[in-house]
Amino acid sequence: MSREPISPESGTGMVVMTDVQKHFGDHHVLKDISLSIAAREVVVVVGPSGSGKSTLCRCINRLETITSGSILVDGTALPTEGKALATLRSEVGMVFQSFNLFAHRSILDNVTLAPIQVRKESKKVAEAHALELLDRVGIADKADSFPAQLSGGQQQRAAIARALAMRPKVMLFDEPTSALDPEMVTEVLDVMISLAAEGMTMVVVTHEMGFARRAADRVVFMDDGRIVEQNTPAEFFDHPESERAKAFLSKILTH
Amino acid sequence: MDIFVDSAGPLLSAIGTTVLMAVVAGVGALVLGTLIAAARISPIPVLRGAAFAYVQFFVNVPLLALLILAVFALPDAGIIMPLAPTAVLVLALYEAAYVAEAVRSGVNTVGNGQIEASRALGFTLGQTLRLVVIPQSLRAAVQPLGNVMIALTMNTALAAAVGVVELTSAANKLNLVEAQPILIFAAAGLVYMALALVIGLGAGRIERKVAILR
Ligand SMILES: Nc1ncnc2c1ncn2[C@@H]1O[C@H](COP(=O)(O)OP(=O)(O)OP(=O)(O)O)[C@@H](O)[C@H]1O
Ligand SMILES: [Mg+2]
Numbered sequence: 001m002s003r004e005p006i007s008p009e010s011g012t013g014m015v016v017m018t019d020v021q022k023h024f025g026d027h028h029v030l031k032d033i034s035l036s037i038a039a040r041e042v043v044v045v046v047g048p049s050g051s052g053k054s055t056l057c058r059c060i061n062r063l064e065t066i067t068s069g070s071i072l073v074d075g076t077a078l079p080t081e082g083k084a085l086a087t088l089r090s091e092v093g094m095v096f097q098s099f100n101l102f103a104h105r106s107i108l109d110n111v112t113l114a115p116i117q118v119r120k121e122s123k124k125v126a127e128a129h130a131l132e133l134l135d136r137v138g139i140a141d142k143a144d145s146f147p148a149q150l151s152g153g154q155q156q157r158a159a160i161a162r163a164l165a166m167r168p169k170v171m172l173f174d175e176p177t178s179a180l181d182p183e184m185v186t187e188v189l190d191v192m193i194s195l196a197a198e199g200m201t202m203v204v205v206t207h208e209m210g211f212a213r214r215a216a217d218r219v220v221f222m223d224d225g226r227i228v229e230q231n232t233p234a235e236f237f238d239h240p241e242s243e244r245a246k247a248f249l250s251k252i253l254t255h
Numbered sequence: 256m257d258i259f260v261d262s263a264g265p266l267l268s269a270i271g272t273t274v275l276m277a278v279v280a281g282v283g284a285l286v287l288g289t290l291i292a293a294a295r296i297s298p299i300p301v302l303r304g305a306a307f308a309y310v311q312f313f314v315n316v317p318l319l320a321l322l323i324l325a326v327f328a329l330p331d332a333g334i335i336m337p338l339a340p341t342a343v344l345v346l347a348l349y350e351a352a353y354v355a356e357a358v359r360s361g362v363n364t365v366g367n368g369q370i371e372a373s374r375a376l377g378f379t380l381g382q383t384l385r386l387v388v389i390p391q392s393l394r395a396a397v398q399p400l401g402n403v404m405i406a407l408t409m410n411t412a413l414a415a416a417v418g419v420v421e422l423t424s425a426a427n428k429l430n431l432v433e434a435q436p437i438l439i440f441a442a443a444g445l446v447y448m449a450l451a452l453v454i455g456l457g458a459g460r461i462e463r464k465v466a467i468l469r
Contacts, residue, residue, distance in 0.1 A: 061375055083379070090377025100368035104391045113386060114376035159372075166376060 012075070014039045014170055014201045015060055020069035022055055022225075029055050031225040033069070037170075040199040044212040044233070047222035048248055053205040056222070057172045060203065061092040074169050090118045093163030093171040097179050099155040101147035101162070107134065108143040111162045119166065126165070133161040137191050153184030157191055164195075171195065173204040207252060209237060221245045258433045259442065269425030270446060276343050276421060277408040277450070283347030284407060285400070288354025292392070293384055295359055306355065313352035319413050321345050326417040339421075342414035350407045357403055361396030362388055394465045401458025405451045412447075422446060 013036035022030035029052050037043050045053045058064040060071060062078050062085060071078050073092060079085040101110050111130035115121040121129075134140045137157035139150070147155055156176055163171060173192065177185040189211050196202055196215040206212065212219055212233045219236040221229040223244045229236065240246045259266065294306035313321075325345045329336060336344070365388050373383040393400075415424035426443040430436050 063371060063374060086377045086379050088377075089375055092375075094372075094375040096368060096372065098366075098368050100366070100372035102369055102372070102387055102391075103366075104394065114373075114378065117382055117386060118377040162372075162376070 013037050013072075014041070014074055015203070016070075016072040017056075017060075018070045018072075020059065020071060021067045022052075022059060022064065023067045029225050030059065030066070033225075033227060035220065035227060037201060037203060039169075039201050041218065042196045042200075042202045042204065042216050043218050043220055044216040045203065045205045045220045045222060046207065046212070046248070047228075048251075051222040052225045053222055054174050057094075057174045057203060057205055060170070060172055061089050061094055063094075086118065090114065090166050091169050093166060093168035095156070095159050095163055095171065095173045095176045097175040099147070099152070099159045099179070101155055101159055103147055106144050106146055107139070107150070107158045110147070110158060111165045114162070115165050130161070130165055133164050134158070137161050138187070151184060152180045153187045156180065156184075156188045160188075160191055160195075170201045170203065173202065173206065175205050175207070177206065177208060209252070213237065221248070223248070258429065258435060258439070262429055266422075266425055266429070269420055269422045272339065272420060273408070273411050273422040273446075274450070276339065276346065276411045276414065276419075277404075280343045280346035280350065280411070281404050281407055283343070284350035284354050284403070287347060287351035289358055289389065289393075291351060291355035292358035292362065293389070295355060296362055296388075298380065310352045310355055313349050314356075318345070318349050318410055319416060321349055322413055322417050338417060339414070339419050342411075342417060342419050346407060346410060346414075350403060350410070353403045353406070354400060357396045357399035358389075358392055360399060361392035361394070364395040365391045394462075397458055397462040397465065401454055404454050404458070408450050408454065409447060 015035070015037040017033050017035045020030055020033040021028070022033075033056065035043075035056075045056060047053050055064055059066050060073070062071075073088060076088065079088055101107075102113065105113065108127065108130055111133060112123070112126040115126040115129065116123060131140060131143060134143055137160055139154050139157055139161075142150055142154060142158070147158070150158065160176075176192070177188050180188065185208070189208060192202070192204070192211065193215045204211070204216070216233045218230055219233050220227055221236065221240075221242070221244075229240065229242045229245050231241075236245070237249065240249055291306045291309055294302040295310070297303060322342060322345050325341050326338065329341060369387055369391075370383060373387045378386065411421055412423040414421055415427065418424075420428075422443055426439050430439045433439065
């Protein structure tokens with residue numbers, strides 16, 4: 001798939017981060033982050049370990065609070081606390097490296113819990129939608145199973161269905177395939193590629209360069225808390241500009 | 256054996272009192288202890304501090320001292336309550352601290368990741384606790400809670416010291432008349448053992464029912 005690259009400077013975006021700084025104590029983890037992600041855009045974030053990729057993701061739904069700067073999601077500033085923040089979070093889907101399914105609930109319950117409790121959908125509507133989503137990620141037959149009975153790939157697809165059930169405006173993925181056995185990586189990436197093709201706005205932290213080439217509109221390269229370089233996947237992988245990106249790519253491409 | 260038959264009425268009613276005290280104090284301790292555990296892990300420092308202080312206080316003061324204090328101090332403060340309810344109240348407050356610790360250890364078995372996931376889905380703190388943390392914690396806490404309930408049942412015997420006529424006190428009274436301490440207290444001991452057994456078996460059953468597949 002190829003879409004027009006979307007200019008990072010375009011003023012309106014689904015997610016607009018301006019001059020974001022984040023500290024953990026004395027540790028300056030995000031430095032001068034300005035990033036605008038357009039609706040329907042797929043942004044892949046890469047960079048060495050500890051460069052701040054996860055933190056960037058987690059700031060977008062305020063799992064981490066920022067020190068200064070601003071983050072708008074669909075034009076609305078992130079609320080500080082309480083109900084408004086919960087509402088915003090419900091519009092931003094998140095998929096974690098370790099799936100984080102609710103261990104005491106069936107897969108179906110995992111997917112319907114938030115729509116029923118947060119979006120106040122009726123059980124009937126929520127279950128119909130959930131079954132549709134489980135079917136779409138290919139695990140409709142697992143609806144009544146418990147998380148521990150599923151393989152890692154199936155759990156991650158269930159987690160994606162759980163996030164989609166909230167009908168989010170943006171989906172954040174933090175290394176969604178890093179905890180998976182190699183043979184299960186593809187089944188999860190396939191779901192993500194189809195999501196991208198359908199026009200979901202996505203921020204994906206991943207080392208899967210194949211996914212980035214196929215599905216991303218833009219690759220953002222981070223190092224030491226800064227966005228060092230961003231470009232289309234083809235340009236970034238074939239002609240990285242900065243020394244740091246070159247060093248990073250040579251490391252990940254050699255293994 | 257005649258001595259038990261002759262005073263069957265008072266003995267049975269004393270056993271009834273013991274069971275009733277254990278049940279009422281047990282339910283109270285479970286409810287209060289769960290709330291304290293929730294406060295203990297909440298992000299609100301004042302609540303956390305208060306819950307911590309509560310647990311520290313009750314874990315570090317002997318139950319007998321609390322019972323005596325309540326029985327003599329409450330009337331002084333103008334609160335007149337019959338003896339048995341006073342003892343039940345103290346027992347519930349005291350064991351709630353142990354319930355809170357058992358529940359908290361259960362909470363620690365719930366992965367941080369699940370809590371993050373529920374925050375990310377837009378659950379409020381209350382929903383996260385109610386829907387994700389507490390149900391799983393209670394399951395992990397079934398056995399430790401069973402042990403707390405057994406201890407609570409044994410601790411009802413201390414109420415005898417402040418004048419509640421429950422099993423131990425009834426046994427004591429009977430012994431004053433019959434002077435057969437070994438027989439009488441062994442029999443009372445058997446009743447306590449039977450109660451502990453029932454609670455232990457019950458906890459085991461509940462645990463098997465609610466165990467989370469892992
Ligand atoms: N809760 C925290 N408290 C303190 N420091 C933290 C915390 N979370 C992350 N950090 C630090 O912030 C920096 C960025 O971490 P982050 O997890 O965002 O990196 P990352 O790019 O996702 O790395 P990785 O590829 O290993 O996942 C690291 O130096 C990390 O040690
Ligand atoms: Mg990370």
